[in-house]
Every structure is written in structure tokens, then in C-alpha cells.
Amino acid sequence: xxxxxxxxxxxxxxxxxxxxxxxxxxxxxxDFGNLDFTIEDTNTDYQYEVGETLTFTLxxxxxxxxxxxxxxxxxxxxxGKHSVDYRFSEAGRYRVTxxxxxxxxxxxxxxxxxxxxxxxxxxxxxINGPEVGYIGEELVFSSYGPGxxxxxxxxxxxxxxxxxxxxxxYVYRDSGVYTVKLKTNISEYPVKHRIKIMSLFEAIxxxxxxxxxxxxxxxxxxxxxxxxxxxxxxxxxxxxxxKYLERTYTCGDGETVVVVVNGDKYNDLYSxxxxxxxxxxxxxxxxxxxxxxxxxxxxxxCINKIEVTQRVIEx
Numbered sequence: 001x002x003x004x005x006x007x008x009x010x011x012x013x014x015x016x017x018x019x020x021x022x023x024x025x026x027x028x029x030x031d032f033g034n035l036d037f038t039i040e041d042t043n044t045d046y047q048y049e050v051g052e053t054l055t056f057t058l059x060x061x062x063x064x065x066x067x068x069x070x071x072x073x074x075x076x077x078x079x080g081k082h083s084v085d086y087r088f089s090e091a092g093r094y095r096v097t098x099x100x101x102x103x104x105x106x107x108x109x110x111x112x113x114x115x116x117x118x119x120x121x122x123x124x125x126x127i128n129g130p131e132v133g134y135i136g137e138e139l140v141f142s143s144y145g146p147g148x149x150x151x152x153x154x155x156x157x158x159x160x161x162x163x164x165x166x167x168x169x170y171v172y173r174d175s176g177v178y179t180v181k182l183k184t185n186i187s188e189y190p191v192k193h194r195i196k197i198m199s200l201f202e203a204i205x206x207x208x209x210x211x212x213x214x215x216x217x218x219x220x221x222x223x224x225x226x227x228x229x230x231x232x233x234x235x236x237x238x239x240x241x242x243k244y245l246e247r248t249y250t251c252g253d254g255e256t257v258v259v260v261v262n263g264d265k266y267n268d269l270y271s272x273x274x275x276x277x278x279x280x281x282x283x284x285x286x287x288x289x290x291x292x293x294x295x296x297x298x299x300x301x302c303i304n305k306i307e308v309t310q311r312v313i314e315x
Contacts, residue, residue: 034060035106037098038232039271040278048112048271050091056098057083059235063100071097088112093268109255110271127182127193128288128311130225132218135175135199140229140288142167142313143182143191154181154190167286167313172197217292220245220306225289228276238277242270249295251302260307269306286313 040055041048048054056070063082070078070086073094078084088094091114099105125148129141143151143166153163155170156178162170172178175197181190223241230237246254246269254269261267267275276287288311296305 035063035098035100035104036060036235037106037108038278039096039108039110039274041275048088048110048267048275050089050112050114051087053085053087055083055085056096058098067101069099069102071095071099073097108270108274109268111267113266125182125184125187125191127180127191128290128313129180129193130195130218130221130289131291132196132198132214132221133172134218134222135172135197137222138169138171138229139195140167140169140225140286141180141193142286142288143184148184148186150185152183156180175199216295220249220295221289221292221308224273224276224292224308224310227273228287228289230277232278238273242273245269245273249303251300253302257303258305260305262309263307287311288313 036059038055038057038059039048040057042053042055058064058068061082065082068080068082070081070084072086072088073096074088074090074092076086078086091112093109093111095107095109097105097107125143127141127143130139133139141153141155148166151164151166151168152161153168153170154160155162155172157172157174162168177194177196180193180195182193183190223245227238227241242254246252250257250269254273257269259267259269259272261272289308290311291309292306293309294305294307295303298304
């Protein structure tokens, strides 16, 4: 073996050693700043309940196959799966943690509550929709019930029938108070629903001052509905709205804000919004945020409690 061959072999060996060291020590192209996971429940109320199967799923598929452990805040853990099912046996507030490569982690607090007995569904025809909206906003209206097969919607702006499906989206072009009418195959007379449409920027009339509380409630409702309407892979809409709510109303601390749903279900703000965002892929269901009934502020002036009325709609 001549001297040149020995040198070439030496250079290749050194390069191989360096490549191995780099592969071990230098982080991969995975962006661990995107580490996040979804939480999905299995019933129709989008709350986390004792004994209910909850599915926890790592969102970024580029991280699949890495070393991972799920911790559920009560001493239980599951190792090595990017998607796991788990049931909590007791009510309480839990910190769920996903840890990757024993280094990177993501925490979420969830409130697990006792399930309440569900009442019978109202078989009368009802319109599910907002009472307040804005020009240009995509407003969701729906009506479902036993025996319903045809729908004829009039939104009061065109003077004509505007839609023919059980769930529809309508955008108003002008401000005002409108009467939404729905005629179905099982109702003798149209069902009516009133809605107030406002401009995004209305001049303040001193003789008719702006109801700031109404604007606050409607702003929060619009953000919740936007999260519920966005698909599960649309993370930007979820984060844009949750960060807006935290920054605007909660002094940046959404995990300490309690959301009361329909008077008896409780979540922190982040867990509640995560539940809204997990609607996609759960069969033919949707959610209508009907009203923000009350907000409560702490001594620092920041919201610490939101009471919301919502309705799950089976399509």
C-alpha cells in the first residue's frame, strides 16, 4: 500500500468518524418548537369526563418514531406511542405531559369532571344560530330533529329563499336587525329567529351608546366559533384565536380562566378551546356557540371566568 493510498484511507476514516459524531450530537431537522398534541373525547359534549375514553395524539408526524412518554398527572404513563387512549378514574385538574427524547416536552392542564345525566332531546324544530353578528362574518345556522328532511331558509336580506340544507353559512352585506325564517317539511308555519348585524367599526352615537358588554361577549363568541369551525390541521386559526383571547382578556394566562359550559361543565380556557378545535373527524357533528352569557373579572381587571351556552348538532 503506497503512501497516497494510506492518506486517502485516513481521510475517509476521519470523515466517517466526524459524520457519526455529527449525527449523534447535532439535532435533526425536526422543529421541536412545534411540539404539540390534541385531546379528543368520545361523547357529544366536548368535555373531559370521568371514565370517558380520551385520545391524545402528537400533531407533527415528523416526530413519529422518536422516544416518547405520555404522563397523565396522576402517576400513570404510557410509553412509545404517538397516539394513546386513556381514561381518568377520578375528577380533578391534571397536567398532561408529552415528553420526547427525554428532553423536549409539552404540558397541558385539563379539568376532568363527573358526567351528568343527559336530558331528552327537544323534538321541536329550532333554529340554532347567533343573535349578534358582523357584516362579512360567516354565520352558521342549523336545524336538525326527528323527521326533518327539507329546509327552506330566508335570512331577511334578499327577500328570497337563500338555502336548502340542514346547516348553512350565511354572510350579511348590510347592518340591521333581521328575522331569519325557516320552513321545514314537519312545521306548519315558519320558525323565526332574530339577529342583529353590526359594522366592524360603527360611529358612536351619544344618544344610543354602544353596549360594550355586548361587544365583548360577541367578540369572545366569534373567537370560540372560529376555533370550532376550523379543521384539526388548521393550527394557525386555533393559535391565532387562543392567543388573541389570552392577550386581550386574560392578562396572558388562559390556564387560570374557567369556562362554564351550559351551566354545569367546567374547563380551563386552553382545554376548552382545544376541545372545540378537535371537532374535525368525529363523524357528522358540529357545534354552535350560541351565546356568552356572562364574564367575570378579577381584581386586576382581567377575565377569570367565562360562561357559555353551546349546542352540539348531529348532522
